[in-house]
Amino acid sequence: MNNCMISDSAMIKENVIIGDNVIVEDNCYIDYGVILRDNVHIKKGSYIGARCILGEYLMDFYSDRINKVHPLIIGENALIRSDTIIYGETIIGSNFQTGHRVTIRERSMIGNNVRIGTLCDVQEDCSIGNYVSLHSNVFVGEKSVIKDYVWIFPHVILTNDPTPPSKTLIGVTVEAYAAIAAGGIILPGVNIGEDSLVGAGSVVSKNVEKETLVVGNPAKKKSQIQEIENKQTGQQVYPWKYTFSRGMPWEELGYNQWLKSESSK
Amino acid sequence: MNNCMISDSAMIKENVIIGDNVIVEDNCYIDYGVILRDNVHIKKGSYIGARCILGEYLMDFYSDRINKVHPLIIGENALIRSDTIIYGETIIGSNFQTGHRVTIRERSMIGNNVRIGTLCDVQEDCSIGNYVSLHSNVFVGEKSVIKDYVWIFPHVILTNDPTPPSKTLIGVTVEAYAAIAAGGIILPGVNIGEDSLVGAGSVVSKNVEKETLVVGNPAKKKSQIQEIENKQTGQQVYPWKYTFSRGMPWEELGYNQWLKSESSK
Amino acid sequence: MNNCMISDSAMIKENVIIGDNVIVEDNCYIDYGVILRDNVHIKKGSYIGARCILGEYLMDFYSDRINKVHPLIIGENALIRSDTIIYGETIIGSNFQTGHRVTIRERSMIGNNVRIGTLCDVQEDCSIGNYVSLHSNVFVGEKSVIKDYVWIFPHVILTNDPTPPSKTLIGVTVEAYAAIAAGGIILPGVNIGEDSLVGAGSVVSKNVEKETLVVGNPAKKKSQIQEIENKQTGQQVYPWKYTFSRGMPWEELGYNQWLKSESSK
Numbered sequence: 086m087n088n089c090m091i092s093d094s095a096m097i098k099e100n101v102i103i104g105d106n107v108i109v110e111d112n113c114y115i116d117y118g119v120i121l122r123d124n125v126h127i128k129k130g131s132y133i134g135a136r137c138i139l140g141e142y143l144m145d146f147y148s149d150r151i152n153k154v155h156p157l158i159i160g161e162n163a164l165i166r167s168d169t170i171i172y173g174e175t176i177i178g179s180n181f182q183t184g185h186r187v188t189i190r191e192r193s194m195i196g197n198n199v200r201i202g203t204l205c206d207v208q209e210d211c212s213i214g215n216y217v218s219l220h221s222n223v224f225v226g227e228k229s230v231i232k233d234y235v236w237i238f239p240h241v242i243l244t245n246d247p248t249p250p251s252k253t254l255i256g257v258t259v260e261a262y263a264a265i266a267a268g269g270i271i272l273p274g275v276n277i278g279e280d281s282l283v284g285a286g287s288v289v290s291k292n293v294e295k296e297t298l299v300v301g302n303p304a305k306k307k308s309q310i311q312e313i314e315n316k317q318t319g320q321q322v323y324p325w326k327y328t329f330s331r332g333m334p335w336e337e338l339g340y341n342q343w344l345k346s347e348s349s350k
Numbered sequence: 351m352n353n354c355m356i357s358d359s360a361m362i363k364e365n366v367i368i369g370d371n372v373i374v375e376d377n378c379y380i381d382y383g384v385i386l387r388d389n390v391h392i393k394k395g396s397y398i399g400a401r402c403i404l405g406e407y408l409m410d411f412y413s414d415r416i417n418k419v420h421p422l423i424i425g426e427n428a429l430i431r432s433d434t435i436i437y438g439e440t441i442i443g444s445n446f447q448t449g450h451r452v453t454i455r456e457r458s459m460i461g462n463n464v465r466i467g468t469l470c471d472v473q474e475d476c477s478i479g480n481y482v483s484l485h486s487n488v489f490v491g492e493k494s495v496i497k498d499y500v501w502i503f504p505h506v507i508l509t510n511d512p513t514p515p516s517k518t519l520i521g522v523t524v525e526a527y528a529a530i531a532a533g534g535i536i537l538p539g540v541n542i543g544e545d546s547l548v549g550a551g552s553v554v555s556k557n558v559e560k561e562t563l564v565v566g567n568p569a570k571k572k573s574q575i576q577e578i579e580n581k582q583t584g585q586q587v588y589p590w591k592y593t594f595s596r597g598m599p600w601e602e603l604g605y606n607q608w609l610k611s612e613s614s615k
Numbered sequence: 616m617n618n619c620m621i622s623d624s625a626m627i628k629e630n631v632i633i634g635d636n637v638i639v640e641d642n643c644y645i646d647y648g649v650i651l652r653d654n655v656h657i658k659k660g661s662y663i664g665a666r667c668i669l670g671e672y673l674m675d676f677y678s679d680r681i682n683k684v685h686p687l688i689i690g691e692n693a694l695i696r697s698d699t700i701i702y703g704e705t706i707i708g709s710n711f712q713t714g715h716r717v718t719i720r721e722r723s724m725i726g727n728n729v730r731i732g733t734l735c736d737v738q739e740d741c742s743i744g745n746y747v748s749l750h751s752n753v754f755v756g757e758k759s760v761i762k763d764y765v766w767i768f769p770h771v772i773l774t775n776d777p778t779p780p781s782k783t784l785i786g787v788t789v790e791a792y793a794a795i796a797a798g799g800i801i802l803p804g805v806n807i808g809e810d811s812l813v814g815a816g817s818v819v820s821k822n823v824e825k826e827t828l829v830v831g832n833p834a835k836k837k838s839q840i841q842e843i844e845n846k847q848t849g850q851q852v853y854p855w856k857y858t859f860s861r862g863m864p865w866e867e868l869g870y871n872q873w874l875k876s877e878s879s880k
Contacts, residue, residue, distance in 0.1 A: 096415075100365065100630065102647055114415055117367055117385060120647060120665055132412060135385055135403060138665060138697055147662060147694055150626075150644055164412055167403055167435065168451075170697065170715055185435055185453055186698075188715055188733055203453055203471050206733050206751050206769075218515070221471050221489055224751055224769045224797075236515045239471075239489045240507050242770050244797045244815060248845055248852040250748070250766045250859050267489075267509045268535045268553070270798040270816045285509060286535045286553035286567055288798070288816035302567045302816055302832045315513055322513040329515050361680075365630065379680055382632055382650060397677060400650055400668060429677055432668055432700065433716075450700055450718055468718055468736050483780070486736050486754055501780045504736075504754045505772050532754075532774045533800040533818070550774060551800045551818035551832055567832045580778055587778040594780050 092129075104140065104152070116167065124156040124173060131159055134167035134185070141172045143191050155191065166203075184221065196233070198332075214261070216333060228256030234326070234333070236264040238285075247273040260295070262326055280324045282310050296324065357394075369405065369417070381432065389421040389438060396424055399432035399450070406437045408456050420456065431468075449486065461498070463597075479526070481598060493521030499591070499598070501529040503550075512538045525560070527591055545589045547575050561589065622659075634670065634682070646697065654686040654703060661689055664697035664715070671702045673721050685721065696733075714751065726763070728862075744791070746863060756803075758786030764856065764863070766794040768815075777803045790825070792856055810854045812840050826854065 087105045091097065095113040104123035109115065111129045119133050122140035127133065140157045155173030159165070163181040171177075174191040181195065184203030189195075193207060196215035201207065204222040211225050214233035219225070223237050226245035231237070237259070245254040255274035259265065263277045266285040271277065276292040283289055284300030284307070293299050298307045310323035322328055330336045335343030352370045356362065360378040369388035374380065376394045384398050387405035392398065405422045420438025424430070428446040436442075439456040446460065449468030454460075458472060461480035466472065469487040476490050479498035484490070488502050491510035496502070502524070510519040520539035524530065528542045531550040536542065541557040548554055549565030549572070558564050563572045575588035587593055595601045600608030617635045621627065625643040634653035639645065641659045649663050652670035657663065670687045685703025689695070693711040701707075704721040711725065714733030719725075723737060726745035731737065734752040741755050744763035749755070753767050756775035761767070767789070775784040785804035789795065793807045796815040801807065806822040813819055814830030814837070823829050828837045840853035852858055860866045865873030 099367065102629065118383065118648065132415070136401065136666065141697070150662070167406070168433065168698065186451060186716060204469065204734065208751075221473075222487070222752070226769070238509070238511075238514055239491070240505065240770065242797045242815075244768070246768075247847075248843065248855070249768055249794050249796055249812075250855055251852070252859065252861065253847075264514050266514055267507045272815055282514075285507075285537055313513070317512075317518075322516070325513070325515055329517070331517065364632065383648065397680070401666065432671070433698065451716060469734065486738075487752070503774070503776075503779055504756070505770065529779050531779055532772045547779075550772075550802055578778065582777075582783075587781070590778070590780055594782065596782065 098135075110161075122173070123152050124154055126156065126158045127163070128159060128161040128179070130161050131163035131165070133163075133165050134169065136168050137165055138170045139165075141170050143173060160197065172209075178215070190227075198334075202239070211256070218332075220267075226254070226256060228254050230256055230258040232259060232261040232263075234262045235259050236325075238265060238267040238269075240268045241265050242270045244271060245273050262324060263293075264325065280310060280326075282313070282323060298323075363400075375426075387438070388417050389419055391421065391423045392428070393424060393426040393444070395426050396428035396430070398428070398430050399434065401433050402430055403435045404430075406435050408438060425462065437474075443480070455492075463599075467504070476521070483597075485532075491519070491521060493519050495521055495523040497524060497526040497528075499527045500524050501590075503530060503532040503534075505533045506530050507535045509536060510538050527589060528558075529590065545575060545591075547578070547588060563588075628665075640691075652703065653682050654684055656686065656688045657693070658689060658691040658709070660691050661693035661695070663693070663695050664699065666698050667695055668700045669695075671700050673703060690727065702739075708745070720757075728864075732769070741786070748862075750797075756784070756786060758784050760786055760788040762789060762791040762793075764792045765789050766855075768795060768797040768799075770798045771795050772800045774801060775803050792854060793823075794855065810840060810856075812843070812853060828853075 086103045089107040091109045092111045094111045095109045097115045098117045100118040102120045106124045108126040114132045116135040118136040120138045125140040157173045158176045160179035165183045166185045169187040171189045172191040175193045177195040178197035180198045182200040187205045189207045190209040193211045195213045198216045201219045202221040207225040208227040211229045213231045217235045219237045221239040224242045226243045229243045243257040257271045259277040260279040262280045265283040268286045269283045270288045272290045278293050278295035280296045281293045282298045287304040288302040289304040326340045351368045354372040356374045357376045359376045360374045362380045363382045365383040367385045371389045373391040379397045381400040383401040385403045390405040422438045423441045425444035430448045431450045434452040436454045437456040440458045442460040443462035445463045447465040452470050454472045455474040458476045460478045463481045466484045467486040472490040473492040476494045478496045482500045484502045486504040489507045491508045494508045508522040522536045524542040525544040527545045530548040533551045534548045535553045537555045543558050543560035545561045546558045547563045552569040553567040554569040565572050591605045616633045619637040621639045622641045624641045625639045627645045628647045630648040632650045636654045638656040644662045646665040648666040650668045655670040687703045688706045690709035695713045696715045699717040701719045702721040705723045707725040708727035710728045712730040717735050719737045720739040723741045725743045728746045731749045732751040737755040738757040741759045743761045747765045749767045751769045754772045756773045759773045773787040787801045789807040790809040792810045795813040798816045799813045800818045802820045808823050808825035810826045811823045812828045817834040818832040819834040830837045856870045
């Protein structure tokens with residue numbers, strides 16, 4: 086615990102292990118048994134749940150058991166629930182939330198207002214935008230790219246190896262506002278178009294056009310998303326950005342007004 | 351650790367953290383590093399595996415970091431394996447068993463003789479009957495209802511959002527004696543009928559009639575369950591309540607005799 | 616901690632719990648909060664990540680809370696990442712690697728150079744050969760047999776109960792050099808032939824012939840594996856043993872030369 090800066094206003098509970106060069110800013114709360122390895126920087130107002138491991142070792146630790154410098158930065162006001170493991174060499178934006186037992190590997194870039202659910206496994210070299218929600222137990226393969234305002238539901242798998250096993254991984258790209266329903270499997274290199282919807286249990290082997298609903302194994306186009314009706318009300322639901330706003334930046338204004346106000350900034 | 355009642359006959363191992371208003375009854379065993387947050391009541395004869403967290407914080411903790419009163423009651427003779435997390439505001443019956451790393455959220459009602467396997471994730475506001483078995487890594491979405499004597503096999507997903515993302519969640523209902531084989535995905539609001547069987551890897555978008563076998567993506571009726579034969583013996587297998595009894599209340603008498611004895615009570 | 620042999624060259628970090636009859640050989644590293652229950656033998660050069668539980672209790676512990684003798688042997692140079700749980704009564708070969716939160720049950724035989732990814736759940740009585748790779752969150756049902764050089768990708772399920780729920784479990788067999796892509800479900804008793812490939816999201820209910828590609832739900836033969844082309848290069852990819860060698864024993868020589876050198880031994 087050399088060269089650390091732990092704010093006096095931070096709450097550090099029992100059995101916390103703190104490595105070298107660790108910064109814990111004001112009003113953080115580090116619960117029982119957390120392990121902060123070297124070079125971890127936790128910004129103000131963040132809560133780190135019991136027994137999380139932050140700054141976990143990369144592979145280069147294990148040869149000589151000397152921890153190399155792989156900083157981890159957690160943005161302001163994070164809420165990281167218990168038993169989550171985040172590797173070094175990753176940068177995470179503000180208002181980050183996780184469920185329990187999340188694993189996030191090295192060299193990932195994660196934006197602001199991202200939520201990652203219980204048991205999610207985010208592999209190395211991924212890029213995740215802003216306001217992205219991953220529900221429980223999503224597998225995000227190495228080199229995946231997830232743009233802003235994307236929703237991914239439980240047990241979805243983003244793959245990356247076109248000819249397994251091989252050395253040439255090609256990640257999936259999920260464009261802004263797209264949603265992938267539970268249990269979907271996206272094959273390597275596939276592009277999931279803006280505002281599109283992948284139905285539950287679909288196996289997607291080809292690019293999905295924007296504003297398109299695909300379903301099935303193999304997934305095929307079923308309709309434009311504008312044709313989907315709420316079965317109870319008969320009303321149009323998609324693009325969801327016009328009908329759903331909880332936790333989104335347009336929660337107050339509605340999507341159109343918010344977009345206007347953004348573009349006039 | 352104010353206002354706690356810890357039985358003298360309870361075994362408390364090293365590094366256990368105990369909050370306020372905790373009751374641990376006779377002959378309980380609390381293994382290394384368990385966290386019992388406030389208002390947890392563990393009834394007699396229960397085993398709590400290493401590093402479980404019982405009475406985990408609900409969302410209302412995180413705003414001011416003050417734990418509100420959300421009691422958790424664990425019935426007699428529980429066997430909760432290591433690394434399991436159970437939130438406050440839940441009531442669990444007697445003879446409860448879990449595998450490792452189970453997560454159970456708030457406001458769930460769980461009956462007697464329930465078994466929940468390794469990595470299962472039971473979301474909030476669920477109702478689980480008696481003698482229910484969830485195998486490994488089952489996802490039970492918010493507002494799911496699982497009746498008595500149901501079997502759910504590995505990696506099954508019970509969904510709840512008809513138009514994701516939305517605010518209107520409609521849980522799945524699984525009727526008594528139904529079985530859902532591995533990897534099945536049940537769409538929001540679907541009713542899985544009594545004694546029915548959902549084949550492995552099925553994606554079920556419509557209600558399943560009682561005593562019916564459905565398979566495929568999308569799932570379609572294949573036969574009545576009475577027509578299913580054991581491939582080795584050629585014998586009728588379903589309804590399984592007549593051919594399988596291990597751990598069931600009719601283990602001694604057989605289903606018919608047991609039913610008679612129950613109805614004459 | 617009676618009757619233990621802990622090498623002077625082993626690094627034992629804080630809060631490690633050590634039972635009776637434990638052997639930790641030279642140059643091992645036991646990270647924070649690991650629990651070594653009784654009769655665990657860790658061979659030289661192994662790394663055991665934070666909060667692993669090795670030698671976890673079998674069912675016979677819970678009746679009288681007395682640990683019976685169920686030895687666990689971990690071979691040389693293991694790299695077992697944090698939060699992994701391995702039961703007693705299992706033998707694991709050398710150069711074993713796991714991700715985080717792996718669960719391995721009792722009476723499994725695991726060969727040399729095996730890698731088991733984050734969240735994998737290996738049930739009891741399984742047999743896993745040499746140079747096998749299980750990626751994240753694979754479910755290996757009781758009585759599964761996985762031969763040498765097999766690759767199994769994320770969220771694959773190996774089932775075992777032909778008429779769930781029943782008492783007669785029949786495990787899956789995966790023959791040497793086979794690969795099962797992400798999200799595949801293999802039904803009970805199915806044989807996955809040598810050098811075969813199961814496509815992502817397939818539900819396999821019948822035996823797969825050797826050197827065959829199957830896809831779909833239900834899975835059907837699509838082609839011989841020799842007909843699969845790399846979409847970018849147009850080149851033949853399978854059998855993969857001729858085109859991929861990282862971490863394999865033929866990494867230096869290539870498969871054919873290596874096979875020759877092996878057969879002349």
